[in-house]
Amino acid sequence: xxxxxxxxxxxxxxxxxxxxxxxxxxxxxxxxxxxxxxxxxxxxxxxxxxxxxxxxxxxxxxxxxxxxxxxxxxxxxxxxxxxxxxxxxxxxxxxxxxxxxxxxxxxxxxxxxxxxxxxxxxxxxxxxxxxxxxxxxxxxxxxxxxxxxxxxxxxxxxxxxxxxxxxxxxxxxxxxxxxxxxxxxxxxxxxxxxxxxxxxxxxxxxxxxxxxxxxxxxxxxxxxxxxxxxxxxxxxxxxxxxxxxxxxxxxxxxxxxxxxxxxxxxxxxxxxxxxxxxxxxxxxxxxxxxxxxxxxxxxxxxxxxxxxxxxxxxxxxxxxxxxxxxxxxxxxxxxxxxxxxxxxxxxxxxxxxxxxxxxxxxxxxxxxxxxxxxxxxxxxxxxxxxxxxxxxxxxxxxxxxxxxxxxxxxxxxxxxxxxxxxxxxxxxxxxxxxxxxxxxxxxxxxxxxxxxxxxxxxxxxxxxxxx
Ligand SMILES: Cc1cc2nc3c(=O)[nH]c(=O)nc-3n(C[C@H](O)[C@H](O)[C@H](O)COP(=O)(O)OP(=O)(O)OC[C@H]3O[C@@H](n4cnc5c(N)ncnc54)[C@H](O)[C@@H]3O)c2cc1C
Numbered sequence: 514x515x516x517x518x519x520x521x522x523x524x525x526x527x528x529x530x531x532x533x534x535x536x537x538x539x540x541x542x543x544x545x546x547x548x549x550x551x552x553x554x555x556x557x558x559x560x561x562x563x564x565x566x567x568x569x570x571x572x573x574x575x576x577x578x579x580x581x582x583x584x585x586x587x588x589x590x591x592x593x594x595x596x597x598x599x600x601x602x603x604x605x606x607x608x609x610x611x612x613x614x615x616x617x618x619x620x621x622x623x624x625x626x627x628x629x630x631x632x633x634x635x636x637x638x639x640x641x642x643x644x645x646x647x648x649x650x651x652x653x654x655x656x657x658x659x660x661x662x663x664x665x666x667x668x669x670x671x672x673x674x675x676x677x678x679x680x681x682x683x684x685x686x687x688x689x690x691x692x693x694x695x696x697x698x699x700x701x702x703x704x705x706x707x708x709x710x711x712x713x714x715x716x717x718x719x720x721x722x723x724x725x726x727x728x729x730x731x732x733x734x735x736x737x738x739x740x741x742x743x744x745x746x747x748x749x750x751x752x753x754x755x756x757x758x759x760x761x762x763x764x765x766x767x768x769x770x771x772x773x774x775x776x777x778x779x780x781x782x783x784x785x786x787x788x789x790x791x792x793x794x795x796x797x798x799x800x801x802x803x804x805x806x807x808x809x810x811x812x813x814x815x816x817x818x819x820x821x822x823x824x825x826x827x828x829x830x831x832x833x834x835x836x837x838x839x840x841x842x843x844x845x846x847x848x849x850x851x852x853x854x855x856x857x858x859x860x861x862x863x864x865x866x867x868x869x870x871x872x873x874x875x876x877x878x879x880x881x882x883x884x885x886x887x888x889x890x891x892x893x894x895x896x897x898x899x900x901x902x903x904x905x906x907x908x909x910x911x912x913x914x915x916x917x918x919x920x921x922x923x924x925x926x927x928x929x930x931x932x933x934x935x936x937x938x939x940x941x942x943x944x945x946x947x948x949x950x951x952x953x954x955x956x957x958x959x960x961x962x963x964x965x966x967x968x969x970x971x972x973x974x975x976x977x978x979x980x
Contacts (some may be wrong), residue, residue, distance in 0.1 A: 819863070
């Protein structure tokens with residue numbers, strides 16, 4: 514195996530997290546082997562990547578928004594990859610218009626407009642170009658090899674053992690990390706909160722000349738029984754998602770039908786802004802996706818000691834958040850970089866590195882798990898009048914639309930640029946939020962804009978006009 518300075522890193526999974534980890538470790542002089550079970554052919558361009566099947570990560574074909582935190586991470590840590598993404602057709606877009614007088618840091622508050630498949634295409638090319646990174650595709654890992662809490666490699670489906678000083682699970686939502694480690698006698702507890710949602714998404718091509726930057730930045734909405742968003746991508750694409758409860762059979766049936774889906778898009782405020790001029794052209798049918806959960810896995814025991822050495826998880830394999838908040842890919846990339854930083858800070862020291870990495874995750878990632886669970890809880894009323902309306906924070910959200918202090922604070926929060934704890938420690942934000950909460954009637958919650966569930970179902974059935 515490699516010496517302490519250049520440990521050999523085996524990464525399982527070539528999604529956003531695994532590729533970012535491969536780049537991070539490869540560029541630090543580590544020997545990297547990335548094992549991915551999908552074929553991942555070398556696609557000629559973003560369009561080929563867009564149409565390529567992706568069995569191991571089917572969500573790449575669902576709507577994805579990319580937050581300011583990712584833009585800053587790419588710009589600061591991988592500027593060449595950021596340039597490539599822009600050259601491939603990605604753009605950036607300010608997240609909010611109401612910040613008042615510019616302040617330092619405002620320039621960071623820009624999201625990335627790009628298809629998920631284009632982002633991965635760019636990351637794959639960059640990782641493949643690294644001399645120290647060996648990407649092996651069609652390589653399904655069956656489990657880890659190790660004993661007594663120490664992992665030193667992985668076993669492929671064909672029985673081959675691939676050894677490493679560090680094994681990184683970047684296996685996504687469905688990778689069985691606890692099962693793998695249980696086989697070596699390690700118990701990894703996990704907490705799970707189901708989001709109670711399923712996605713129905715459809716892709717479109719926008720008409721030539723469509724002004725994406727002229728869009729209302731509020732691309733989605735929440736009517737309780739349906740939450741929805743329309744997100745443009747590179748290459749003149751648009752993806753629209755209607756998120757519903759999986760047990761709402763009638764709505765699911767109506768919206769799974771391509772015509773029903775499109776009629777709903779024309780009705781719902783937000784998606785409808787894409788249908789006011791020449792029609793966007795649909796690409797394929799309505800893609801369903803369920804099993805959307807919040808989940809966190811605990812790799813330190815109650816005394817703060819690592820449960821396993823030589824093994825780390827990043828991305829969804831570590832912490833998974835409700836996709837509706839658009840945080841998963843940014844957090845997976847953040848964790849890839851945090852793990853590289855902990856490894857560089859503690860070469861050859863499995864214990865110190867695990868403790869440092871998990872402490873960084875507790876600071877930078879875990880708050881978003883709790884925030885997602887809390888937001889899910891507040892917005893979980895399917896009646897259309899969510900419990901948010903009874904929550905004083907809802908008035909702060911209303912005030913933030915015109916108040917620069919609150920607007921900036923929440924824009925930083927939604928974009929992973931400040932954790933809830935950091936926002937709660939900002940005296941200017943706190944003072945304004947307290948003023949609003951003391952005088953909520955000055956910031957009334959506007960009535961929901963859009964149809965009720967029954968009105969929408971009637972309209973989709975075509976036997977009633979919307980009021
Ligand atoms: C419907 C939906 C919508 C989403 N929308 C957004 C969004 O708008 N913005 C956002 O930031 N995030 C979003 N997310 C979350 C985001 O997709 C995930 O957080 C992100 O993919 C996590 O990256 P990852 O690298 O951890 O895992 P993945 O991207 O899932 O990659 C895991 C990889 O591991 C491979 N793999 C798994 N097991 C093995 C094995 N045994 N051997 C070899 N390879 C293996 C898989 O084939 C896959 O390539 C969404 C998720 C869903 C489900």
